[in-house]
Amino acid sequence: MKLTTKVSQLNRVGEVLARRLKHLGIETVEDLLFYYPFRYEDFSQSEQIKKLKEGEQVTVRGKVELIANKRSPRKGKIITEAVVADDADRLRVVWFGQPFIAKTIHVGDTVFLSGKVSRDMFGLVMKSPSYEKEKKLAKQHLEDISSQQKDGDIEQTHTGRLVPIYSLTAGITQKQLRFLISQVISLSSTLEEWLPVEILEGADLIPIQDAVKAIHFPEDRTDLQQAKKRLKFDELFILQLRAEMIRQSIKREEAPKLVFQETLIKEFVQRLPFTLTNAQKIATWEILQDIQKSEPMNRLLEGDVGSGKTVVAAMCLYNAVLNGYQGVLMAPTEILAKQHFESIVSLLGEACAVALLTGSETGNCQPKADPPRAEKLEIGEKTKKGKRAELLKFVKNGTANIIVGTHALLVDEVKFKQLGLVIVDEQHRFGVEQRKTIREKSGVGGMTPHFLSMTATPIPRSFALTLYGDLDLSIINQMPANRKPIQTRLVDPHQREKAYGFIRSQVKEGRQVFVICPLISKEQGTRNKEQDVEPSRLLSLQDERKTVMEEYEKLKNHVFPDLRVGYLHGKMKSAEKDVMMKQFAAGEIDILVSTSVVEVGVNIPNASVMMIEGAERFGLAQLHQFRGRVGRSEYQSYCFLFTESQSDSSRGRLEFFEKTLDGFKLAEYDLNTRGPGEVYGTSQSGLMNFRLASMKDTAIIKLARDTARGIDFEKYPLLKEKVKEWEGRVHLE
């Protein structure tokens, strides 16, 4: 038997079982070894029966005094009842619909039972616990061993009573799987170590052979801990190695040194209508330090919604321009690109020529020395050919200093004179390839521009380091001081009228209101109702339109006939959306009904109420983005959540949201309850398909990152090979 041996050739594996194993992704002996348990029953630490308390999850060890099947009077199902005793007390045990148990366990057997203690009218009882016969446990293991390993390794492997529990598919039992694995476990010693000994020692890791053996049959807690550490490290280290390879290859490229223009930047800061927060200053300083080097910067700037990333971006772009280079600011949508264009013009329009270039629109702002005011050209609804050509010329000959745009900047016809800095807002919507394209458009022969991504999605540090390990990280973890905390309420259905009344009063005071629609259309609603899925992807634009229009009609005709209601959805043309946004921004609309189009970045300072329907269908990070659309000025702002969900987990999440304003805490909550795939849409990419590791393993994440940093790939060709092999297996981005 070898690692590559098919499981179908194993003892007691017939055609049917082989097929079922295949469902679990197990085809070879090696697959079997790498099919890790997801938890363990701890039979080593049993509790005394007389100390049991209701609600506890425990293991007890006792002798079976009584065991019998009977038929339940009501449903006719078989119930197995038993009484188990230890030295001091007795415990009742019941199983439902598993009559065979009465044939496996007999009076007089000593058993371990693991389960939850509950109480019924007769007192404490353990319902449907998992069970192991003490004798069998030992004997079974002895059999396994003697058939595999005749070298007297017996006690060591199987005196421990941490019993592995595997996740299963229909038709395979724990015992079957455990038996199969115990048949092949000795082959773990033939696994090849892929980590160099320096790394094993440096990171204090046990060899792969020991780790795989111990993950299935740990001797004790310590043994298990070490196995887990090693195997989690492997998973995280591969990601970090890959990131490090990318990082090193970027660092080998050459970037323009953008010297910190201290005097002019300080003057700029002085002219701002507000004082920068400390966090903004630190982030700016980190970036400005980084771009002075001849190695390209590759950095992620994280800052919660409204933390003021735009002004940080503006300062860095300005610094590039002062060095004689061009800067690019790229956004994922046209609405955002235009908003950035306007922000940059208002911040830097007197000093820099700013151009806007999106798929359908262009804009241009040339600074004039006298009078020193920015002149803004009209933004056409459809780009006039001539204007676009002119703008492209400006970009190419360097007349345009700062170019703001969307993906449209990536097309071939856009050429730069000399690009020094590229900033991308919400970079997780840009793939690696696109990042590369923009990097390669620099214009200066052989030079790579510095690169900064910005995101308002609060990604916990450990996660960011894992997912974006190739990036350096700056975090703005502080809000401008003038903000009033947004009041958030989960509204009971019978309070709806009251909420509408409140909205009306806000509008009467001159404020404006967002209404975010339930994302799921009626037909789809039932299917996804209680699932915490990212629903936006399930919704076609057609459904989106329908949902928005229904809500719009309802509010306009029945709830607020006296107010001005507008709508926004993904089916609208860009120009139509723009007209609507402009009207809303100008205060000509009181209530805007919308889908997640408004999710990122849209800035309407006069809006004070964000009302979200079907709130349970959004991730917390996304809800937080919505909430960030209000509270952008001195007005007290409010966020109302409506939900029809009765499920405890949904309500629990929303209640947590209600009392938590910190985007990082929300993201962490989401990560812990839903997993990174759901939260950041990485499940498709396979990037985060860990078997053991999770974002909670912050210490190991750091260890893996530190170990990978600066590693010499020439010295360890095997590591490079492993990364390539892994990339081949995983479909990336």
Ligand code: ADP
């Ligand atoms: P985000 O980080 O979400 O992109 P913005 O850059 O859009 O945030 O900033 C939100 C608002 O806060 C803008 O109107 C901006 O002018 C303002 N702002 C930025 N920094 C400060 C500050 N230090 N003090 C007060 N207001 C600020």
Ligand code: MG
């Ligand atoms: Mg922003």
